[in-house]
Amino acid sequence: EAAEKAGYEHFMLKEIHEQVSAIHNTLAGKVSELEGKIDLKELNMTDEEIRKLSRVQILACGTSWHAGLLGKYLFEQLAGIHCDIDICSEYRYRSPVISDGTLAIAITQSGETADTLAAVREIMSYNCPTLAITNVVGSTITREANSVLYTRAGPEIGVAATKTFSTQLTLLYLLAVKFALSRGKLSPDYVKGFITGLRKIPGQIQQILNQKEAVKECAENFAHSDNYFFLGRNLNYPIALEGALKLKEISYLHAEGFAAGELKHGPIALLEKGTPVVTIATKGQTYDKVLSNIKEVKARDATVIAVADNKDTEIGKYADVVLTIPPSSELLSPLLSVVVLQLLAYYTALARGCSIDKPRNLAKSVTVE
Numbered sequence: 001e002a003a004e005k006a007g008y009e010h011f012m013l014k015e016i017h018e019q020v021s022a023i024h025n026t027l028a029g030k031v032s033e034l035e036g037k038i039d040l041k042e043l044n045m046t047d048e049e050i051r052k053l054s055r056v057q058i059l060a061c062g063t064s065w066h067a068g069l070l071g072k073y074l075f076e077q078l079a080g081i082h083c084d085i086d087i088c089s090e091y092r093y094r095s096p097v098i099s100d101g102t103l104a105i106a107i108t109q110s111g112e113t114a115d116t117l118a119a120v121r122e123i124m125s126y127n128c129p130t131l132a133i134t135n136v137v138g139s140t141i142t143r144e145a146n147s148v149l150y151t152r153a154g155p156e157i158g159v160a161a162t163k164t165f166s167t168q169l170t171l172l173y174l175l176a177v178k179f180a181l182s183r184g185k186l187s188p189d190y191v192k193g194f195i196t197g198l199r200k201i202p203g204q205i206q207q208i209l210n211q212k213e214a215v216k217e218c219a220e221n222f223a224h225s226d227n228y229f230f231l232g233r234n235l236n237y238p239i240a241l242e243g244a245l246k247l248k249e250i251s252y253l254h255a256e257g258f259a260a261g262e263l264k265h266g267p268i269a270l271l272e273k274g275t276p277v278v279t280i281a282t283k284g285q286t287y288d289k290v291l292s293n294i295k296e297v298k299a300r301d302a303t304v305i306a307v308a309d310n311k312d313t314e315i316g317k318y319a320d321v322v323l324t325i326p327p328s329s330e331l332l333s334p335l336l337s338v339v340v341l342q343l344l345a346y347y348t349a350l351a352r353g354c355s356i357d358k359p360r361n362l363a364k365s366v367t368v369e
């Protein structure tokens with residue numbers, strides 16, 4: 001086992017670091033920067049078929065559901081295609097209405113999650129074409145879905161998903177941009193710039209990893225808090241949910257993620273002096289709104305830990321702690337912010353002496369309903 005950990009104290013830390021190569025490998029052979037083209041042969045759909053789609057239905061659980069939620073934002077914002085997302089354990093019992101022209105996308109790193117398989121069987125019984133996004137070659141989902149896109153993350157041993165999440169996101173970015181191109185919503189020139197940005201992500205993740213001591217110090221300072229909150233807006237909302245789930249899973253701390261705008265609709269009542277509130281405050285269309293949320297949090301004497309661009313000179317005036325990421329486009333920054341939140345969860349669990357790779361009560365894949 002020590003050899004497999006390759007010098008890392010835990011598989012989770014190793015897998016956080018492996019995101020650099022995992023994203024690179026997931027992109028390999030799928031993007032052409034020169035032509036502004038995305039090639040997803042495994043999708044088995046012509047441009048004409050993509051144009052005819054009326055809806056995407058995403059099905060997933062847990063962390064994969066968080067990836068899917070970001071996927072919904074991407075399909076709607078970039079490709080202008082209606083996208084629904086369901087938690088699989090809810091989907092099959094809520095009498096879903098499945099319209100013609102729907103493509104189902106099932107996201108499951110293991111390919112064995114019982115609820116996801118059941119939801120896929122349900123939607124396939126309506127003859128709905130189904131694409132699986134998974135990390136495990138030969139898993140059950142790969143035998144059931146009509147087509148399969150693999151995340152090339154390599155084996156993930158830690159129960160808490162890390163590199164499978166960021167590679168799921170990578171494929172969802174590619175799918176959404178591919179759909180947008182086919183449907184005439186984005187130009188090849190835009191796509192060239194997008195691919196250039198995406199190709200930079202592994203190197204930028206490496207830069208975040210090189211400064212992990214800052215995240216460690218922050219984690220240690222707040223490791224004995226009772227509650228932790230995570231806020232994000234727009235594309236960062238699913239990342240806030242994922243940050244909270246990671247922290248819960250491995251550190252056993254109570255953590256909740258919220259859409260930052262929802263704060264005043266209830267959760268703000270929970271804030272106390274010193275409650276850590278991790279706020280994703282990267283530059284983008286909702287940046288000013290997020291700053292207002294930070295001020296609301298500060299007015300209740302809670303402590304703001306902001307995840308922000310390293311070029312942001314303003315955020316330090318409002319936040320108590322600033323954890324930085326290299327500047328990237330608003331569209332791609334979630335791939336960077338999530339790495340900071342994974343490290344925060346990891347170092348919090350380490351400071352609390354928790355069983356990081358095998359947290360209590362959790363299994364790597366949930367094969368019972």
Ligand code: AGP
Nearest residue numbers: 062063064108109110113160161
């Ligand atoms: C992630 O850290 C969790 N262990 C869990 O939420 C997981 O994402 C969920 O059980 C879904 O698993 P899957 O991707 O293998 O379907």
